[in-house]
Amino acid sequence: MSSITLVGITKSYDGPAVIADLDLHVDTGTVFGLLGPSGCGKTTTLKMIAGLLEPDAGDIRFDGASVLALPPEKRRIGMVFQQPLLFPHLNVEQNVGFGLRMQGMRPRDARPRVRDCLAMVQLERFAERFPHQLSGGQQQRVALARAVVTDPVVLLLDEPLSNLDSRLREQMRQLIRGVQERLKITTIFVSHDQEEASELSDRMAVMFDGRLAQSGRPYDLFMRPESTAVARFLGSTNLLEGHVRAPGLLDTPIGPIAVSCAHGVEAGRTVTVSVRWEHLAIRPVSAGEPPNSFCGIVRDVVFGPTRIRYTVEINDVEIIVVAPTDLEYPRNEPVVVEIPARHVRLLQEAHASATLPG
Amino acid sequence: MRQELHGMPDRPSAAARVFVILMFAAFVAPFVPLVVASFSFRWHWPDLLPTRWLWNVRDETPFPVGWDYLLSPVSRLGSAFANTVAIGLVVAALALMTGVPAAYVLARYDFRAKGVAEFFLLLPIIVPQVSIGIGMLLLFMRVGLFRTYPGIVLAHLVPALPYAIRILTAMFQNLDPGYEEVARTLGADRLARLRHVTLPLIAAGLATAGLFAFLISTNIFLLTFLISGGRIATLPTMLFSHIGSGGPLDATTAGLVLIVSVPGLLFLFIADRITGSGLSLATAPAGSRAKEDR
Ligand SMILES: Nc1ncnc2c1ncn2[C@@H]1O[C@H](COP(=O)(O)OP(=O)(O)OP(=O)(O)O)[C@@H](O)[C@H]1O
Numbered sequence: 001m002s003s004i005t006l007v008g009i010t011k012s013y014d015g016p017a018v019i020a021d022l023d024l025h026v027d028t029g030t031v032f033g034l035l036g037p038s039g040c041g042k043t044t045t046l047k048m049i050a051g052l053l054e055p056d057a058g059d060i061r062f063d064g065a066s067v068l069a070l071p072p073e074k075r076r077i078g079m080v081f082q083q084p085l086l087f088p089h090l091n092v093e094q095n096v097g098f099g100l101r102m103q104g105m106r107p108r109d110a111r112p113r114v115r116d117c118l119a120m121v122q123l124e125r126f127a128e129r130f131p132h133q134l135s136g137g138q139q140q141r142v143a144l145a146r147a148v149v150t151d152p153v154v155l156l157l158d159e160p161l162s163n164l165d166s167r168l169r170e171q172m173r174q175l176i177r178g179v180q181e182r183l184k185i186t187t188i189f190v191s192h193d194q195e196e197a198s199e200l201s202d203r204m205a206v207m208f209d210g211r212l213a214q215s216g217r218p219y220d221l222f223m224r225p226e227s228t229a230v231a232r233f234l235g236s237t238n239l240l241e242g243h244v245r246a247p248g249l250l251d252t253p254i255g256p257i258a259v260s261c262a263h264g265v266e267a268g269r270t271v272t273v274s275v276r277w278e279h280l281a282i283r284p285v286s287a288g289e290p291p292n293s294f295c296g297i298v299r300d301v302v303f304g305p306t307r308i309r310y311t312v313e314i315n316d317v318e319i320i321v322v323a324p325t326d327l328e329y330p331r332n333e334p335v336v337v338e339i340p341a342r343h344v345r346l347l348q349e350a351h352a353s354a355t356l357p358g
Numbered sequence: 359m360r361q362e363l364h365g366m367p368d369r370p371s372a373a374a375r376v377f378v379i380l381m382f383a384a385f386v387a388p389f390v391p392l393v394v395a396s397f398s399f400r401w402h403w404p405d406l407l408p409t410r411w412l413w414n415v416r417d418e419t420p421f422p423v424g425w426d427y428l429l430s431p432v433s434r435l436g437s438a439f440a441n442t443v444a445i446g447l448v449v450a451a452l453a454l455m456t457g458v459p460a461a462y463v464l465a466r467y468d469f470r471a472k473g474v475a476e477f478f479l480l481l482p483i484i485v486p487q488v489s490i491g492i493g494m495l496l497l498f499m500r501v502g503l504f505r506t507y508p509g510i511v512l513a514h515l516v517p518a519l520p521y522a523i524r525i526l527t528a529m530f531q532n533l534d535p536g537y538e539e540v541a542r543t544l545g546a547d548r549l550a551r552l553r554h555v556t557l558p559l560i561a562a563g564l565a566t567a568g569l570f571a572f573l574i575s576t577n578i579f580l581l582t583f584l585i586s587g588g589r590i591a592t593l594p595t596m597l598f599s600h601i602g603s604g605g606p607l608d609a610t611t612a613g614l615v616l617i618v619s620v621p622g623l624l625f626l627f628i629a630d631r632i633t634g635s636g637l638s639l640a641t642a643p644a645g646s647r648a649k650e651d652r
């Protein structure tokens with residue numbers, strides 16, 4: 001219900017800067033997914049937005065107005081921490097009602113709201129339980145209910161689903177999405193799970209060492225990674241190094257590839273390109289191969305419920321191809337892998353922000 | 359319910375039971391001869407039991423002895439008992455009131471003088487009580503605290519406070535700061551956090567620290583003796599004046615020794631009733647227990 005803007009945020013604990021000159025904007029009522037390796041500064045960022053940590057430099061604005069002078073208790077935020085941190089001396093209902101109680105509401109008046117929120121996380125039956133009588137996943141759900149009961153304008157979720165099994169995770173994802181859409185809370189969501197982040201977020205960003213390496217729609221991040229680091233972190237893609245032989249032609253360890261990117265790059269330079277697993281085509285060896293096709297041998301086959309993942313060895317290089325389930329190629333079968341030129345992405349080595357042609 | 363809270367099994371094993379009984383016996387054993395002695399008139403080595411009991415000689419002694427003496431108004435036992443308990447309670451309350459903020463700062467913040475502060479907290483435990491006592495005596499005589507209750511309370515705080523602060527510091531260190539952070543995001547200001555989060559989570563530790571301060575205070579002889587100038591009697595000073603008069607342990611002294619142990623036991627019992635949870639010196643504060651739950 002309130003946009004979030006971070007401008008030039010810098011933060012260090014005792015040593016070097018943990019967050020360095022961070023800019024970030026989340027539109028009103030949208031979900032922003034924050035991804036990044038462990039220790040890159042995700043929790044630190046959330047805590048600064050919450051007001052629990054003070055940035056060394058920069059400004060934090062809700063709806064354009066600086067909130068730096070406001071203590072956390074005045075910022076109207078809801079936060080779910082990496083650990084559930086339920087108050088052990090209060091039962092579930094009292095935990096969820098805590099924020100309302102702080103607003104001076106009597107427990108009797110708060111009860112309907114509390115019950116609503118508990119129903120939302122499917123824990124109505126557990127109102128009387130104490131935190132230590134709940135499973136880890138149940139505790140996290142109580143923490144979520146506790147964070148939204150006060151109608152915050154900003155919701156900060158620090159890996160709130162990390163303790164859940166996949167079925168509950170799926171349910172909770174829908175639930176968070178539902179809550180978020182109903183209440184239109186501007187949400188920042190930290191996750192280690194890419195699928196979760198991409199499913200939940202309107203926009204997302206990958207963070208390395210306290211900087212946003214790239215941000216955009218989930219589709220853009222996955223399909224158009226700008227740097228090797230982002231492509232490698234998001235995974236599910238083949239990274240190939242090659243020399244530019246001529247505009248639109250790369251020499252790579254698997255052979256020469258025609259690409260539609262890299263036209264502006266001078267010949268002779270070494271570049272890295274990325275081709276997503278599912279963008280490669282695998283087909284039987286036959287006469288009349290299309291361009292950009294390479295012969296290889298299937299080395300590994302992994303079945304998934306909706307697709308098959310092949311590891312194909314081409315010129316001593318292992319390339320991963322994800323293919324539909326309609327055809328199956330056994331191990332050690334010679335196959336042809338086609339790399340569509342338009343799906344080859346040129347990457348930058350460093351994760352700077354300038355965009356390359358392509 | 360209480361057992362559930364601690365996540366303990368319903369029944370202790372046989373070995374655990376034997377252990378508890380042995381411990382109990384070890385603590386209780388020294389009291390047995392004291393009880394016997396407090397009723398004896400003549401009890402010489404190597405007799406296993408007194409050869410003459412008090413009730414045999416009640417009419418023969420010119421003045422009351424043993425329990426008869428202690429329970430008569432002449433002994434002033436009542437006022438000494440009241441003094442001891444009152445001073446102990448005030449000391450415990452003051453130790454908590456000053457100890458909680460001090461321990462919080464020691465546990466949560468890093469500052470340059472921290473090492474110095476910690477050293478001064480140890481000092482009263484290391485330095486002999488006579489040195490502290492004489493020093494305070496000289497000071498108190500000048501500022502009008504000599505022979506006063508406030509003077510005695512202040513003197514008692516010197517050894518009591520460091521113990522309380524140590525216990526409280528350990529407890530705050532065990533308490534995850536995350537609870538307070540969550541409370542902040544839920545709109546709790548400093549006072550509300552203290553009242554609704556921190557204090558309930560540290561209740562057991564508070565009771566333990568208070569108990570320690572109380573026990574230390576009720577056991578102090580020397581400082582009370584020096585600062586009271588003989589005007590204000592507590593159980594320990596009364597006891598020592600009896601022991602000081604020499605002679606073997608007579609029935610009166612034995613009875614007094616027993617009574618000296620009463621305030622602590624009483625306090626433990628009441629504190630346990632009030633906190634209703636895990637007041638015991640062995641259990642961890644609530645906050646650390648919760649951490650294990652996660
Ligand atoms: N209280 C602290 N004192 C000193 N350094 C800290 C403190 N908290 C975090 N750091 C450091 O700051 C960096 C960022 O930490 P942060 O907790 O924000 O990482 P994160 O991205 O949330 O990681 P994770 O995914 O593991 O939770 C880390 O290198 C960490 O070691």
Ligand SMILES: [Mg+2]
Nearest residue numbers: 042043082158
């Ligand atoms: Mg974190």
